[in-house]
Amino acid sequence: MARIALDAMGGDHAPAATIAGALLALQELAPEHGIQLVGRPEVIRAELDAQLAAALPAVRDQAHRLTVVEAAEVIEMTDKPSVAIRGKPNSSMAVGLRLQAEGLSDAFVSAGNTGAQMAATTFILRLHEGLTRPAIGTLFPSARVPVVVLDSGANVDCSAAELVQFARLGAVYAEDVLGRPNPAIALLSIGEEPEKGNAAVKEAHRELAAAQGINFIGNVEGRDVPMGACDRGPVDVVVCDGFVGNVLLKFYESVPKLIFGLLAKSGVSREQLAGALQGLDYAAHGGAPLLGVKGVSIICHGKSSPEAIKNGILVGLRTAVSRMSDHIGQRLASTAAGSTP
Numbered sequence: 208m209a210r211i212a213l214d215a216m217g218g219d220h221a222p223a224a225t226i227a228g229a230l231l232a233l234q235e236l237a238p239e240h241g242i243q244l245v246g247r248p249e250v251i252r253a254e255l256d257a258q259l260a261a262a263l264p265a266v267r268d269q270a271h272r273l274t275v276v277e278a279a280e281v282i283e284m285t286d287k288p289s290v291a292i293r294g295k296p297n298s299s300m301a302v303g304l305r306l307q308a309e310g311l312s313d314a315f316v317s318a319g320n321t322g323a324q325m326a327a328t329t330f331i332l333r334l335h336e337g338l339t340r341p342a343i344g345t346l347f348p349s350a351r352v353p354v355v356v357l358d359s360g361a362n363v364d365c366s367a368a369e370l371v372q373f374a375r376l377g378a379v380y381a382e383d384v385l386g387r388p389n390p391a392i393a394l395l396s397i398g399e400e401p402e403k404g405n406a407a408v409k410e411a412h413r414e415l416a417a418a419q420g421i422n423f424i425g426n427v428e429g430r431d432v433p434m435g436a437c438d439r440g441p442v443d444v445v446v447c448d449g450f451v452g453n454v455l456l457k458f459y460e461s462v463p464k465l466i467f468g469l470l471a472k473s474g475v476s477r478e479q480l481a482g483a484l485q486g487l488d489y490a491a492h493g494g495a496p497l498l499g500v501k502g503v504s505i506i507c508h509g510k511s512s513p514e515a516i517k518n519g520i521l522v523g524l525r526t527a528v529s530r531m532s533d534h535i536g537q538r539l540a541s542t543a544a545g546s547t548p
Contacts, residue, residue: 208239211523212303212312215246216281217319219510222246222254225318228516230258233269235517240524241272243312245303248277278302282323284509291323292330300324304331307502314503314523316494318511324504325361325497332502335532337539340365341499342373343449343506344380345456349435355381355444356395356432357498359452367410370394370446374421376498377444379538383529384496384522390443393427395451399437401426407448420542429455493518496526499535503527 211232215225229242236242244251252275259267278299282291291300300319306312308331317324329341342358355377358365365373374392381390394412396404401412403426415423424439431437432445432455447455493515494505503526507519526532 208241209313209524209527210241210243210306210311211520211527212243212245212276212306212315213516213520214299214303214315214317214319215244215251216278216299217317218507218516219284219318220512221318222250223258224511224513225516226251226254226258227513228511228520229273230262230266230269231513231517232520233272234266235521236272236524238272241274242520243274243276243303243306245276245278245306246281246299247279248275251275276302276306282320284320286320286323288320288322288326291320291327300327301331304328304502304504308332313527314505316505316507316516316519316523318494318507318509318516318519321360321506321509324506328497328500328502328504332500332504334499335501335536335539337542338372338499340369340372341497342376343452343495344377344498345452345495347432347445347456347459349433351435351441352443353385354432354435354442355385356452356455357444357446358449359456359495360449361497362449364450365407365448367407367414370407370411370448371414371418372499374415374418374423374444374446375538375542376535377446378421379531379535380496380498381443383531383534384525385443387443389422391422391424391441392444392446393424393431393437393442395432395445395447395455396426396428398428399426411446420538493520493522496522496531500532501536502532 215222280295280298282298282300303315340362343361344355344357345359346353347356357373357377378390381387396408427437494507497504505519505523
């Protein structure tokens with residue numbers, strides 16, 4: 208049985224979108240799994256009652272798998288990350304993460320303030336030994352299969368050693384959650400040659416090329432990410448610092464609008480394109496795990512729709528059930544000991 212704690216107050220469209228997403232998720236979760244709605248009880252119950260009153264009987268029949276957990280405070284999108292730790296200790300974000308730290312929950316999902324979630328997750332759940340920073344692992348659609356890109360926004364500046372750590376984190380994510388044995392790891396740079404890139408990237412390339420237990424295939428360029436492959440073969444994980452990763456992420460988010468706009472001028476309807484471009488919608492992937500922490504913290508887009516929240520909950524479930532966090536700890540420990548499991 209897995210218990211997924213959902214920040215019912217987090218996101219631009221909360222609590223309507225979060226609660227609707229929870230109800231959608233219940234239709235896909237196995238009966239033994241449940242969802243904890245964390246936030247202000249009176250707000251949650253009022254919204255939940257309204258949605259259940261308009262729902263189909265099959266949806267109402269699943270409502271008993273929802274539990275409400277009280278959290279008196281809400282972290283706003285404009286709050287500084289430090290607020291999550293010191294300013295609002297009883298926020299829905301902090302309370303939801305503490306449930307996991309106390310063994311009362313198995314995963315946390317939020318579409319709230321990303322900086323606050325990263326700070327609170329690191330403070331409450333802690334990092335695995337040997338790591339200096341966590342990383343956001345985001346699935347990017349490609350012509351092949353989705354590619355894990357990390358870091359996609361947690362760390363603006365990274366050292367070569369941290370990029371190597373991200374490679375190890377991404378490898379375990381690809382293995383455990385995506386089911387890809389021996390995933391191909393690449394380093395994002397401005398050229399395929401080892402000598403291309405800034406100082407951190409060039410040093411990371413040297414270290415990754417010599418690292419044990421990593422299927423490192425070298426540098427890739429930005430054009431290789433949408434293809435999910437380079438001239439050396441398929442790519443499963445792309446490593447970069449959070450500045451580059453977030454720029455790439457925001458560019459990706461704009462592509463569907465660009466394509467829709469261009470083809471609309473040519474007389475192609477949105478309906479004809481919707482199915483083909485569905486994979487480019489962030490809602491289809493739901494959320495990205497904060498990798499490297501001792502637990503499961505899923506970061507969803509601030510504008511998440513109910514569908515995106517539902518998929519974020521499903522990502523949280525897969526991450527928890529796969530025991531990915533434990534495997535990351537084991538992999539890091541074995542690396543420190545000089546062997547690879």
